[in-house]
Amino acid sequence: MNTLPDESTLARWLDDELQGAELAAFDASVRGATDLLARRQQVRAWRAALAAALPATIEPPYPEFFNSRIARAIRAQTAPPRRLARAAAWRTWWMPASAAAGMALAFWVGTKAGGVTRVVTVTNPAPVPVATHVPTVYTPERGVDAEWFSSSDAAATVIVLEGVEAIPDTLDFAESACLPGIGKPIAAVEPRAAGEVPQ
Amino acid sequence: MNKSSANTSKRPMGSVGPAALEDAQDNPDDDVRLVVRAQAGDMRSFDTLVTRHRGRIFAMIRNMIHQEADAWDLAQEVFIKAWLALPRFEAKARFSTWLYRIAHNVVYDWTRKRKIDSVGEFNDEVFARHQIDPAAQSAPSAGESPDEAMAHAELRVKIEAALAKLSPEHREAVLLKDVQGLAYKEIAEVMGTSIGTVMSRLFYARQKLQSMLHHEYFAR
Numbered sequence: 218m219n220t221l222p223d224e225s226t227l228a229r230w231l232d233d234e235l236q237g238a239e240l241a242a243f244d245a246s247v248r249g250a251t252d253l254l255a256r257r258q259q260v261r262a263w264r265a266a267l268a269a270a271l272p273a274t275i276e277p278p279y280p281e282f283f284n285s286r287i288a289r290a291i292r293a294q295t296a297p298p299r300r301l302a303r304a305a306a307w308r309t310w311w312m313p314a315s316a317a318a319g320m321a322l323a324f325w326v327g328t329k330a331g332g333v334t335r336v337v338t339v340t341n342p343a344p345v346p347v348a349t350h351v352p353t354v355y356t357p358e359r360g361v362d363a364e365w366f367s368s369s370d371a372a373a374t375v376i377v378l379e380g381v382e383a384i385p386d387t388l389d390f391a392e393s394a395c396l397p398g399i400g401k402p403i404a405a406v407e408p409r410a411a412g413e414v415p416q
Numbered sequence: 417m418n419k420s421s422a423n424t425s426k427r428p429m430g431s432v433g434p435a436a437l438e439d440a441q442d443n444p445d446d447d448v449r450l451v452v453r454a455q456a457g458d459m460r461s462f463d464t465l466v467t468r469h470r471g472r473i474f475a476m477i478r479n480m481i482h483q484e485a486d487a488w489d490l491a492q493e494v495f496i497k498a499w500l501a502l503p504r505f506e507a508k509a510r511f512s513t514w515l516y517r518i519a520h521n522v523v524y525d526w527t528r529k530r531k532i533d534s535v536g537e538f539n540d541e542v543f544a545r546h547q548i549d550p551a552a553q554s555a556p557s558a559g560e561s562p563d564e565a566m567a568h569a570e571l572r573v574k575i576e577a578a579l580a581k582l583s584p585e586h587r588e589a590v591l592l593k594d595v596q597g598l599a600y601k602e603i604a605e606v607m608g609t610s611i612g613t614v615m616s617r618l619f620y621a622r623q624k625l626q627s628m629l630h631h632e633y634f635a636r
Binding site: 224225228229232234260263264266267268269270271272273274275276277278280283284286287288290291294 | 459462463466467470471472474475478479484487488491492495496499500568571572575576590591593594595596597599600611612615618619622626
């Protein structure tokens with residue numbers, strides 16, 4: 218009589234996958250086989266060690282934002298095609314027209330403003346409630362996309378930039394960011410009282 | 417099914433807390449009910465499914481690629497693909513197994529793309545263990561004394577470093593079996609291979625890991 222268990226059943230038994238009658242029959246066939254019982258104990262200990270070190274579940278960071286991004290992507294992908302087509306048709310005439318108008322306006326402002334620098338100081342701007350203000354996100358670099366998310370529940374606004382080159386660790390922001398015409402690093406500018414106009 | 421008629425609930429996304437769902441997480445019957453509603457276009461039910469399964473999918477992907485930020489994005493991609501493929505889901509397998517299958521495809525697509533993007537310089541650093549931040553937010557820490565937490569953290573770092581040295585197929589087999597607790601049959605479905613291949617991969621992967629972790633493993 219062949220008393221050797223087949224490899225597949227043995228592997229499932231070692232990993233505690235056998236159940237019911239199949240388990241009972243196998244247990245009976247290996248009763249007294251101390252080497253197999255020791256191997257199963259080893260596998261159990263291994264699984265326990267691994268499970269203790271690596272949790273099966275890790276809540277992703279910012280879980281609500283995680284869900285909301287999924288919902289947003291789904292809504293974007295399942296938008297009715299007719300609406301998209303209408304939007305595309307609207308873009309064909311509106312975008313060139315608005316671009317031309319913008320260029321003309323910029324030219325006209327340039328001719329009027331000739332050489333005069335105006336300093337506008339905003340004092341005590343009114344607080345903007347989160348999730349009601351819709352910002353216009355402009356990315357001057359080609360290939361860089363910006364997405365804007367807001368959650369009134371989390372009282373948070375997040376702008377996600379895709380395609381931005383990594384900022385080198387050696388970059389010193391205090392040295393690279395200067396106020397135009399002053400030549401001083403931002404960090405070196407003394408704070409002004411509200412309403413005070415720079416001389 | 418017409419997804420454009422989806423019921424876009426006004427309930428805040430993710431409002432079903434993971435703790436409240438922890439007990440029910442392994443109940444496939446609940447998943448089936450939610451899946452049926454989601455297939456009918458109910459976004460709220462799908463959101464509940466996301467909340468129930470996001471922890472496992474995120475953990476699986478994070479352990480596969482060892483990069484927290486990319487794992488976060490890829491886990492979302494898994495659920496978006498799941499929503500789009502939901503009409504074709506026939507409940508022959510558990511919903512969670514189906515999600516693991518999608519995660520498998522997403523991770524391998526991502527890996528292939530990374531290899532193409534870095535032709536000539538790729539030497540498996542995609543899976544390099546040391547890129548993970550031990551202080552990352554998702555590092556497990558709850559309910560442990562400082563000594564226990566430190567010991568676990570050290571062991572975790574060693575195990576993750578050893579896992580990173582395995583081939584992706586061996587690593588995935590170990591993670592699905594020993595961490596996620598799937599059966600051989602389910603792992604075969606996820607990895608698109610035979611049960612025999614899964615058994616073989618798992619056997620060799622465990623052997624390699626145990627030899628790499630010899631001191632930690634036998635010191636216990």
